[in-house]
Amino acid sequence: MSTSVSAPPRVATAGRRAGVLAALAALALTATACSSSGGDPLGGKDSAAPAPGSASGSAATGAPAGGTVVVGSANFPENVLLGSIYSQALKAKGVKVEEKFNIGSREVLYGQLQSGSLSVLPEYNGSLLAYLGGKSADPSTAAVNAELAKTLPAALAVLDSSPAEDKDTLSVSQETADKFGLKSIADLAAKAGELTIGGPPEFKSRQEQPLKDVYGLTFKEWKSTGDTTANAIKDGSVQVGNVFSTDPKIAQLKLVPLTDPKSLFAAQNVTPLVNKAKVDATATGALNAVSAKLDTEGLLALMKKVAVDKEDPSAVAKDWLKSNGLS
Template identity: 30%
Template sequence: MGRFRRAAAAAALATTLAVSSCGLESGGALPLAVGPGSIAPVPELEKVKITVGSKSFTEQVILGYIIEFALSAAGADIRDLTNIQGSNSVRDAQLHGQIDITYEYTGTGWINYLGHETPVPGATAQFEAVRDEDLERNGMVWVDPAPMDNTYALATSRKTAEETGVTTLSQYADLVESDPGAATTCVETEFNVRQDGFPGMAARYGIDPARVNREILQTGIIYQATADGTECKFGEVYTTDGRIEALDLVVLEDDLHFFPSYNPAIVMRKGFADAHPQIAKVMAPVSDALTTAEITELNRRVDVDGEEPASVARDWMVHKGFVTLP
């Protein structure tokens, strides 16, 4: 386990304990240094203390570091609180002022935080809906949505797809009805209970959840277990995960269009955003460059090649010319 990953694991444990007791700590220092590139120093952000948060899965940690490197190049004093366990913990930390900025997904905001059961069709419309309502209800500002879309999906091995003929979620629903034993499905805890996860998907596709043999596994384990096809015939995946291609998994088509758009956007409390309007200008070109293909490759480098998230994020920022090496 590399230095950054050990630090991330320790941070996750400390954060989980802090959330359950007296709140998050102030965070650690930026793990790698950067210099200005196309992101030049911004006088209004010079030495401004900014705490950046993220969830604990690979893509979120990478996105958190991307924010940190961008704002560091702009001159801010960055505190690192990436790798927080669970969406609700990140949200609570931000609402209570323990983190200042994060990348959050529009679908998560709309369904999990705002309590809607039905997504808004279209990425732009979904962003605008969550932006307007979260500002009005909770004083949260959403800006700079990225084009990448990391939605949920179910996947299976190519062998299982060929044996069962299942390549869509409607066909998966039929298999559950006709032969539940052939449809053992592995999911992680959050997906198992979220309305934009398994319960909502089952309702849309007419699946009786009681007929589905579900195994609860950690997210990272599900991909390999699904590829092996023994413990997991089907598994929950994120559509931007580099392990899908590396393991030759077949993503089931969401033919009834249940899963919402999950475009990440910069989220800040209104008071913080109003005090530092320069942040949205700094982050806009960075978000614009975060396509599905780009983030999938970054995820692959971490999850398949074993590189460190901080190094991968900085390499990408340097390659894009946003920052330079010191």
């Protein structure tokens, strides 16, 4: 795991990613596809990927003037929100846009992008690379994108990645962080034998050995907590859990995501994936401008509005674009 971008432990069929805790647990099922089974927001890793074509990845240009850019999204709230941000940013630059949101998982979306039925899709670079069967010895954003440029079919390209990531974290409660002096995953080494870790069913099989190899962690017990991992951390059923970085429950339950100084979890940056024949320089510039402004903290705040406060994704996107000078 520490030496390659491996397939994150999230599957396409997983569910989506008393009192306040019960309400938050219910919200988790609809808040984000990322909170259910780990690492691949668009799903589909376990299905056969389309055969990669020739090297690609340069900025897309050359769409006919006045052509319609079709912005798609997967069928979970975060991706719909990102699709709406892309769509409205393009419209603000005078680009004619059609929206096709809530389509499905990567198997469907990727084929539609290749065929040109879709022009733009909010993607996650590490998961996309794994889906295509590529690997990077370096888990950094730049290295992952460099491998994507070699792996994508010639018709497709990734544009600039945003700093925003939807990725695996090991998170703890504030009480546990204070008790054991935890700030990073490395800090768990001396205490892991006393702690129970929770996560989706796939998390143990895919991450137990990498956690040993990279950080020397051997936990007292592993529990399958699925969609309730954040709640299990809060109520003490587990002391450490696999929670995804844009899950609104991190803020709601005041959890502490531990830093990952050895980059166990590879880059999962929100990144526009485009059909190069369907977007011109104006569209490319608008999408790259969004990426320059979008970070993980900001995306988490946006997802709270959508998933917890039940605000309309289109309205949330509009407000974000306006506040960042992109509308």
